Amino acid sequence: xxxxxxxxxxxxxxxxxxxxxxxxxxxxxxxxxxxxxxxxxxxxxxxxxxxxxxxxxxxxxxxxxxxxxxxxxxxxxxxxxxxxxxxxxxxxxxxxxxxxxxxxxxxxxxxxxxxxxxxxxxxxxxxxxxxxxxxxxxxxxxxxxxxxxxxxxxxxxxxxxxxxxxxxxxxxxxxxxxxxxxxxxxxxxxxxxxxxxxxxxxxxxxxxxxxxxxxxxxxxxxxxxxxxxxxxxxxxxxxxxxxxxxxxxxxxxxxxxxxxxxxxxxxxxxxxxxxxxxxxxxxxxxxxxxxxxxxxxxxxxxxxxxxxxxxxxxxxxxxxxxxxxxxxxxx
Numbered sequence: 001x002x003x004x005x006x007x008x009x010x011x012x013x014x015x016x017x018x019x020x021x022x023x024x025x026x027x028x029x030x031x032x033x034x035x036x037x038x039x040x041x042x043x044x045x046x047x048x049x050x051x052x053x054x055x056x057x058x059x060x061x062x063x064x065x066x067x068x069x070x071x072x073x074x075x076x077x078x079x080x081x082x083x084x085x086x087x088x089x090x091x092x093x094x095x096x097x098x099x100x101x102x103x104x105x106x107x108x109x110x111x112x113x114x115x116x117x118x119x120x121x122x123x124x125x126x127x128x129x130x131x132x133x134x135x136x137x138x139x140x141x142x143x144x145x146x147x148x149x150x151x152x153x154x155x156x157x158x159x160x161x162x163x164x165x166x167x168x169x170x171x172x173x174x175x176x177x178x179x180x181x182x183x184x185x186x187x188x189x190x191x192x193x194x195x196x197x198x199x200x201x202x203x204x205x206x207x208x209x210x211x212x213x214x215x216x217x218x219x220x221x222x223x224x225x226x227x228x229x230x231x232x233x234x235x236x237x238x239x240x241x242x243x244x245x246x247x248x249x250x251x252x253x254x255x256x257x258x259x260x261x262x263x264x265x266x267x268x269x270x271x272x273x274x275x276x277x278x279x280x281x282x283x284x285x286x287x288x289x290x291x292x293x294x295x296x297x298x299x300x301x302x303x304x305x306x307x308x309x310x311x312x313x314x315x316x317x318x319x320x321x322x323x324x325x326x327x328x329x330x331x
Contacts, residue, residue: 010213012141015098018106018125019145021073026149026178029065036062038188047163048178053186054155060224063191066180067094070151070192072106072125074098077195079224085245085320087329088223092191094198095219099250100212103199105141109153115161122150122166126177130169135206149178153189157181185234190227193238197222197299201248201266204298210262211254216307220248220299225327232287233328236279239297240326243268243278244319246299251307259306260313266304267316271296277326 029050033040038058039051052058052066060079067077075096082091096102110133111122127133127150128143136142148170152158158166158179167174182189198220205215223245225237248266252259268274273281273293285291301316 010100010140012139015101015141016074017143017145018072018074018101018128019143019148022069022106022125022149023145023147025065025069025073026180029062029069029180030178036065038062043157043160043163043179045160045163046175049157050178050180052181052188053183054181058182058186058188060187060191063182063188064195066151066182066188067192067195069149069180070107070124070195071096071102072128074102075107075198077191079191082221082223084318085223085323087324088225088327090224091221092194092197092224093219093221094195096198097217099198099202099215099218100139101141103202104135104206104212105139107196107199108135108203110135111150113152113158113162113165115159118156118159118162120152120154120158122152124149124151124180126150126166126170126172129172130166132169146172147176148172149180151180151182151192153184153193154181155183155185184231184238185227185229187227190225190234190238194222194224194241197242197246198248200242200246200297201250201299201302204266204295205250205262207294208262208265210258214253214258215250216253217251218248220246222246222299223323228328232279232283236277236282237326239278240323242299243274243296244300244322244326247301247303247318248299249303249305251305253307256306256309256311256313259304259311263302263304263313263315265315266298266302268296268298268300269316270298277322279326
């Protein structure tokens, strides 16, 4: 199936504004900065910056709120107990009844922002205004808003040149832009990254050329890993939480054969790079993401329910031993 066919049936005319839905959550985050242990400041050119783990402690709850902002107000993220992994009793559960827009149109970290030594991938509702990625041409969706925000997995604020670029590309005045910073090694960063477990499934569905308009609803879960002071280990743990501990359940239109094939092809175990902690793989390719098999980035286990027949198909498996290895469990 070609990409043009994949997106031909998408009707975005009734899709809501992810910025209109997310902006109240951004305002709540800023208004409750002290309670949430985040820092709020202004950049040299007037944009609002929220520090959720650099100089301020942040925490699990602010990470949960930021994850919902990333999803454009169309997703719910919960921290709850779980008996799935013996040594890791807490997990994140994610749900969206509009997973195409929520996950691909907002949460996906697809906007590359760089200036001199600064580099970060932007996620969140501002992406849908700028439309700088080919993905938005394929989706046929463009949002409009007078205020917006971007979430950056960064341990430093964006330079004024990046702020100005975001303002130019979105048409949003600098003083109405908010940049939320969640370093990988922070508690908030850990939560917001692992909360991408459903988004990772949707992105691989896109890569497999399964018709996106056939995905009606979706939910997913993954264990909550401990953060690590080392960037590489911290990044490895957040990825492994999804690759070895993530479980996505998707509700789709179409035939049983298509649903069964999706369940078989979607899990991370379908990748040639599966089987080692992510930090090991990343180090082995000299920290070049593009040398890693893109089919690796998906949940460990998948459940697909075909709505017309009511039949359910499964693929992949959870791997407690690799989770323990990655998370640094000491027996």
